[in-house]
Every structure is written in C-alpha cells, then in structure tokens.
Amino acid sequence: MTVSIEDVAARAGVSTATVSRALRGLPNVSELTRERVRDAARALDYVVSPSASSLATGRTSTVGVVVPYVGRWFFGQVISGAETALRQSGFDLLLYTVGAEESRRRFFEELPVRRRVDAVLVLSLPLTDAEVAAIAGLRLPTAMVGASVPGFSSVRIDDVGGASKAVNHLINLGHQRIAMIHGAGIEPAQFTAPEDRRRGYLSALASAGLDYDSSLQVDGGFTLAGGERAMASLLSSKHPPTAVFAQSDEMAFGALRAIRRAGLRCPEDVSVVGFDDHEMAEMLDLTTVAQPVTEQGVLAVGHILAELRGEAAPSDDLVPTHVVIRGTTAPPTAKPMRARVPARSVARSAGSSSAG
Amino acid sequence: MTVSIEDVAARAGVSTATVSRALRGLPNVSELTRERVRDAARALDYVVSPSASSLATGRTSTVGVVVPYVGRWFFGQVISGAETALRQSGFDLLLYTVGAEESRRRFFEELPVRRRVDAVLVLSLPLTDAEVAAIAGLRLPTAMVGASVPGFSSVRIDDVGGASKAVNHLINLGHQRIAMIHGAGIEPAQFTAPEDRRRGYLSALASAGLDYDSSLQVDGGFTLAGGERAMASLLSSKHPPTAVFAQSDEMAFGALRAIRRAGLRCPEDVSVVGFDDHEMAEMLDLTTVAQPVTEQGVLAVGHILAELRGEAAPSDDLVPTHVVIRGTTAPPTAKPMRARVPARSVARSAGSSSAG
DNA sequence: GGTGACGCTGCAAGCGCTTCCAAGGTGCCA
C-alpha cells in the first residue's frame, strides 16, 4: 500500500542504503545516483516513515512545547514564533497544555514527552522544585521562556528596564505621584516579573528624586478585575495619584474601566501605562511597554536547536522592551483631581461639550 | 541506556510478547502475570517507545491540527479544547500553523502530516479546491471547524440563528433602523459565515416587518480598523441607524471606537451588537452573540476519534449560540440623534409590526 | 482414558528505516 524505501530503491536500481543516503543529502553519493533516487522518490510520491526513522536513529525531530494556556494572546504568539522556527529546521511541534491543575499534575507525573521529543520548551510556567527536577530528569535540551532556572536555557524580557522606562515616561510628562498596580508575589520563585518590575518602578522614582509612598502600590493580581479594583481603591484614597503604572496590560484595562466608572477621564485626569502590548492595547489606545513576543519563541528554539547540535551550553537571553506611547498618558493637569466630576449619574459630558 | 521491553520481560520472567499484551491491557493475560509485568515496568521506569510502537502498528496516536494562527483568541480556545479531548484519549497533538501564505503553500504541497498522524483537524481554514483535494488525498479521518466541506466531518455554529437572535434583540429594544457591518465575501466558498449571518440579519428584519435598506450594509472586512471605518461611514450618512449589528466582535470594537470618536455615546446614541464573545467583549461591555468555542474543539475531536474507531461516517455538528446582553445595547432614544432624552419610555415596543 | 475446547504464553517474523563494515572501481604514483 504505502511506498517504502525499498520500492524507491528498486525503481532507482540501487540499495536502500543508498536511497537513505541520497535522500538525506549525505556525502558519498554520486550526483548521478542522487538524481536517479530523487526522481524515483518523486515518481512514487515517497515519504520517509518518521517512526521507522526515529526508531533507527533515536531522534524524533520533534520538540515538546509545554504551555499553561493556548488561549491567551501571549502564549499563542510565542508558540507561533516557536512553531515557525521549528518547522524551518524540520522539527515538529508537539503541544502540551497544562493549565488545569489536573493536567499539570499528570504531565509532570507521567512525563508524556519521554521518548517522544528531542527537546522541550517550557513557556511561562513557574515551576516548583519537583517539577524542575522532573524536567531535568528527562536529560533533554530544555529552554524556558519567561522564567529562568539554573541549568536551563532561558529567554526573558528585561523587566526591570521595561518598568523603569514606563515610569520614566510618566516622570518626563511631569507626573510626581505615580502609583503601581502590581501582581501578587505568590507564584513560585522563578517567576520574577512582579518583583523585577517593582524594582524598575522604584529605581525610576529614586533616580528622579521622587518620594516613595508605599500606599501607592496596590495588588491587582494580574487580572482585569483585579486591576479595576486596585484602581478604584487608588482613586478613592485621600491623595490619589496622577498616573499609574500597571504591571500588565490586563490590569491596565481594568484600571481604565475603573477610571471611566469613577467619572474620570484618561489621560486628562489620570495617566495609565501598561506592560505587554497586548493585542487589545492598541484598540484601547493604551500606552504600554512592548516586548517582542513572537521573537521570544524564536530565540528559545534557537537555544534548543543549538544544544541539540551540541553547539552550545544552556544560556540566557534578556530581550529588550520599549515604550509604545499612545493615548492614555499625558502631562498631569495643573490642579490634579480638584474638581471631581460627580460619578455615575451624570454621564460624562466629555462627548458633547468638552470633546477636544 | 534506555530500558526496553526486553528488560521488562527479563525482570518479570516472561516474553516480550506478554509484556506488550499485559501493559496494553489486552485480554488473554492472567492477572498474576499482568501484575508482575506492571511491577517490573514500574520498577524499571519503563516507557514504551512510540516510534517502535507505531512502526509496528502503523498507528501514530497523534492528530495533526492545522490552524491559521495560534495567536488569535478563537483558535487558541479551540485548540485548547481539542488538546484536552485528545490527551484524554491518549492522543498527541501536532500543531501546524499555516497563517502565512508561504507556510500554507508548503503545508499543502508537502503535506508534512503524511505518515505522522492518524487524523487531521482543520480549524477555520477556508480551503481552496486544490487544498481540499490534497487533504482528501491523505485518506485520513478529518474534521473541519468553522467550515463545512462535503466528505468531511465538521463543526460549525448556527450563524443564521445567531445573527437573527442578535438582530431580534435590537428589534425588541425598539430599534427600527438597524445597520449591519459585515465581512467581505471574498473568501473561498466554504467560509459561509458572512453570508449566513447576513441571512439571519435579513430574516430577522423581515419577520419584524422592517424595511430593508441596502445602504445600511457596510463592509468591515472582519477587522477592527474596517469596523471603525464602516461605522464612521454609517454615522456620517444622512439617515444614520440607531443600532448596528457587527458580524464580528472585532468589527464591533472598531465601531465602538468610531462612535466614541464621533463624540457620540453607546448605547445612548447608537446600540452595538457583536458576534463571537471575544475575550475582550466583556471588558468593553459589548453585547454580543456567544458561541461555545472550546466545545467546538472537543466536538471535532469526537468526530475524529469516532471515525478512527470506525464507528462513524463523517457528520456535521451545528452548535447553538446565545446572545449575551451587556451594556452596548439599549432602547433607541425617542428622537434619534436629535436631542438627547433619557431613553426609558420606549422600552417595550417589541411587537410593533408597523413598517417604518 | 481420550479428545476437544479454552486460556495463557512464547516464537519469530516483520514494521521501514539507518549505519557499520566490507567490497568493488578508479585513478595515481612509484
């Protein structure tokens, strides 16, 4: 039924060994023979059997990608980049989503990637020590995106730098009272983003000689709803900020909503900067810190492939970020927050009267 | 180095044949033996070699999923559902993204899934005839999500019904002048969503006895920017609509932005309904038509697995939708677009069969 | 006691490749 290497060999009048060599571009095959083999293969519509091939070589030409959720924009982008890079090098991408507690447990328990892949890519999964050990036990080239674990290659963004760029942007606009909506620090240790972004925030404030006010740091739990709550609480404080740096775009979205619901306007009353450059950021005109997302997938694959070729030891990449200035940031108004529009009932007159 | 079935056999004191049968739960193995084998396997941390196994059986226990983009919310969700369902049945998921023209061409030309997968899942890819032929040539169980092709299983939503539900919602609120922002009809024939949604729109209007005004149908090309342009043009017409049905949430988002930029308010001045229940729809408080997304992946996998077991011929699923009412729809103001009056009084003029 | 039937197990032949090793040719130099 299916055509095998033997059929090709017969048709080309050579041995299977030669077919194998010819088709894979190995040296020590005369050009003439190679052509004949290629023709035969083409004529028979021959495709090598991956299982036979990997049984013989021990290599699978497949990389396992472990990701919490595929549905989230960020992961989708990274996977996309990784897939392209892998495909280009002749590798397949086996997907494992381990977002649900149950599936995660099973993944690290059974390690279904064993014998199935040549290398592993772990995306933004803060791993417990046991999980790290499990992965290490695979003895496969492994790269992490978004978290750094000793012994593995990793690709991360410059969280500290990104955060201070964002805050500097606000400072340059003239803001002095700048709040931060952060993510909770409850995650495993390798997930350093919240802490790093906080460091960036603080260092920007410090080098501008601005006061540090701990009441301006509120937890938004990295969710939209959390960002909304955080912003609401900031707005209702006795001395609200004129600008807010949110550690993620989703929290920034929530903040925007809170601002709107409070009858205030952004950026006239409060400026907001996010972090990520989420696909919706543009639509909401959110100033934010952009990170190259797809590229991180590509870089991670690069590490993996290099290790696979034995060319490189595990190494870390820190990719740069840049601030994308959009419409949610502006200089503070002269008299910050004084004449507060009565929220709720009176729909903001922004549209008709003061538009522009 | 790696432990093979032979090691397990030796340790359990049986033949490799028995190990194979015992571990796979085949009958004709005494419970005692099975236990011994299991223990040996566990003790040696044995994992069957997928390549050896599939070389021997011809089955790969892998399903190829072909998708235009992973980064888009909808696809991510569907993949997620499919992955879970597959994993549960012991299948792996091989991902192929063919969004880019180049990668798409290569995919259908080389058909890298050949010999690699047992079945194929094609997500929301309107295929050309040649592409359909290529897939058919694989002679593998195949299911489509979002498009229906004769000969293949498919899972789609009820576009006609969804659209008319959306429009009925507007009609029930009292709207009489309802526009539609649609997607261009330039795609291959199987991509029937635009046309079906138009049919739903028209039938809802018709059964409410409302006029059909072709100037109220504008193309938004299924993009945010397109939706914005379409809405802008509607707003600037001499007789603008009081409500708009957008064939996708993204276009609806664009419409919202156009409304805001025109200094108008939603829903006070114009109501907007979208389609999809995009993850951002909630954040933007958009009334929309929700479809079960993850579930479509699960259903498609169901079809595939059934075919794989030889249990079923290709069949179609039409999954229902429902309107999610949020804040972008409200009864029209009494005197549309002229003076702004609180829009309470008109609340229930739903049944009015009077033609406008 | 003979004889199937039946349950459990092992033998061994593949599955379709890759690769080590040896063999045959060729050309070149001594």
Next chain:
DNA sequence: TGGCACCTTGGAAGCGCTTGCAGCGTCACC
C-alpha cells in the same frame, strides 16, 4: 604493473515494538 588511497555502493544487523501462529497445560465431557 603493482600498490594504495579514495570514492561509491551494497549487505546486513539492528532500532523496539506488535501480532499471527503454534505450543502446552487444564478441564470438562463423552
């Protein structure tokens, strides 16, 4: 002309499983 190095090619042994077929006790029943 013989010897040698080098380039091509083929033979054949696996890689680690699955599975058809046969063997062998056991039983039940004639």
